[in-house]
């Protein structure tokens with residue numbers, strides 16, 4: 404087990420607004436964290452810090468043993484997998500699924516004249532299989548369903564065997580079947596001891612895959628609760644963070660569901 408992320412007294416201020424306020428948080432390589440919180444809580448901003456895409460206004464961020472501000476982020480970023488819809492928009496619509504996964508080896512989108520080594524091709528094969536993309540390898544990215552596109556995004560993010568994996572709302576906008584397929588694949592991945600430290604932002608506790616170990620509840624830029632998932636994803640804690648009475652149920656296979664009590 405190694406520490407993959409440390410935030411110490413981290414604040415982010417933009418245009419006079421405090422978006423993140425004095426956060427202290429650590430993530431280890433064995434951890435799979437889910438981040439929950441109302442709209443505007445600061446979840447995406449937190450992922451931007453963790454992906455070395457943004458610097459804090461105050462405090463220190465250490466990623467994979469390197470402190471932001473003292474490291475070349477272009478060397479650090481290839482060690483971090485990041486899947487988000489903003490990233491997916493960079494994949495050309497006419498790129499094949501196979502190339503969309505393979506080009507992640509060079510952190511690029513859009514195949515040009517790069518040469519790929521056997522090791523990259525073997526990895527891409529493994530990723531296509533793991534994320535149920537084998538039968539779609541020749542299809543153009545722009546012709547895929549939302550669920551298939553999400554699997555390509557995640558496939559790209561794990562292609563380089565990252566040491567830290569960040570997922571920003573991976574199941575957003577999916578129908579029930581596509582969501583369940585993706586959540587199950589993510590559960591298989593998260594349950595593997597070889598998987599890297601993971602941080603996933605979601606709006607819905609129903610999207611938390613099996614194997615997730617910790618939860619962080621963010622509201623108005625502050626940590627409301629953080630710790631083992633069973634202690635944080637509770638009706639009491641979620642009601643407090645979202646400001647309405649919620650009940651949470653847990654199933655035996657480690658999935659969650661939440662609903663509001665009659666308002």
Ligand SMILES: Nc1ncnc2c1ncn2[C@@H]1O[C@H](COP(=O)(O)OP(=O)(O)OP(=O)(O)O)[C@@H](O)[C@H]1O
Pocket residue numbers: 417418420422440441442443444445446447448449
């Ligand atoms: N560059 C910026 N300048 C000013 N305000 C910003 C900037 N970036 C983000 N914000 C504000 O910071 C707050 C947190 O934004 P962020 O996107 O991190 O929240 P979030 O929890 O991911 O929200 P959502 O759940 O709606 O996606 C929001 O109120 C947003 O408007």
